[in-house]
Amino acid sequence: xNPSDQTxxxxxxxxxxxxxxxxxxxxxNARDHLAAVIxxxxxxxxPHRAAPGASAEHRARMLDxxxxxxxxxxxxxxxxxxxxxxxxxxxxRGIRAEFGVDAPVALLIGADSLAGLPQWKDWQALFDLAHFxxxxxxxxDLDRHLSAPLRTVLDGRWTEAVADLQAAPAGRxxxxxxxxxxxxxxxIRERITTGASWQQLVPAPxxxxxxxxxxxxxxxxxxxxx
Numbered sequence: 626x627n628p629s630d631q632t633x634x635x636x637x638x639x640x641x642x643x644x645x646x647x648x649x650x651x652x653x654n655a656r657d658h659l660a661a662v663i664x665x666x667x668x669x670x671x672p673h674r675a676a677p678g679a680s681a682e683h684r685a686r687m688l689d690x691x692x693x694x695x696x697x698x699x700x701x702x703x704x705x706x707x708x709x710x711x712x713x714x715x716x717x718r719g720i721r722a723e724f725g726v727d728a729p730v731a732l733l734i735g736a737d738s739l740a741g742l743p744q745w746k747d748w749q750a751l752f753d754l755a756h757f758x759x760x761x762x763x764x765x766d767l768d769r770h771l772s773a774p775l776r777t778v779l780d781g782r783w784t785e786a787v788a789d790l791q792a793a794p795a796g797r798x799x800x801x802x803x804x805x806x807x808x809x810x811x812x813i814r815e816r817i818t819t820g821a822s823w824q825q826l827v828p829a830p831x832x833x834x835x836x837x838x839x840x841x842x843x844x845x846x847x848x849x850x851x
Contacts, residue, residue: 633659633791634724635758636701637733638666638713641684643835644691645813645827647806649698651760654803655733656697659758659787663733664701665692668711678814679840681705690830714747717754729791731756733801736765743775752778756790760801767800817841 637652652663667684685702692698703719704711717732724730732755739759742748782798789797808826816823818841824832835841
């Protein structure tokens with residue numbers, strides 16, 4: 626089969642701690658723009674940032690609730706099932722081994738994550754393994770926030786055509802414009818801890834799960850992990 630005839634697998638990784646309406650907005654927009662199935666991958670233990678506030682199992686269960694009934698949004702637990710740190714380069718090598726060397730594969734990330742890409746393990750090798758679909762994020766201007774080494778690597782890779790991603794296995798970048806959502810996982814966790822309003826920032830089933838399991842509430846005996 627010609628790579629241009631294949632459906633583009635799109636993997637959306639993150640801690641999703643917790644998954645919120647902004648995450649879903651990005652996933653839906655990518656699904657609709659790319660006509661693709663979006664696989665949301667909760668990280669087990671991200672090596673490039675502090676430990677998450679909820680366990681991987683809690684975060685995956687919240688994702689299950691968030692995408693229930695959504696067309697072409699799936700939860701992919703592959704990073705949770707590994708007994709090694711969830712480095713993106715290793716995840717993509719596993720995905721590449723699964724899909725084959727000629728199949729187009731894309732990684733969906735936020736513009737803030739793209740700006741921090743040089744801090745990732747073997748970051749330049751990522752462009753040999755996948756395309757990058759980059760979602761706009763509040764306060765991140767790619768014209769100003771990308772480092773010189775990253776700009777050099779990205780030079781000539783950007784495209785506005787989905788067909789360009791389908792026609793090659795990896796190496797291109799496509800910007801995804803979307804209505805910017807004000808919420809962030811950090812802000813939501815802080816709101817829960819301080820007692821501020823937060824339920825409107827997450828899907829209703831996720832809000833119910835957080836309350837039932839006393840997640841992100843800093844008090845002795847809180848069952849914050851499984």
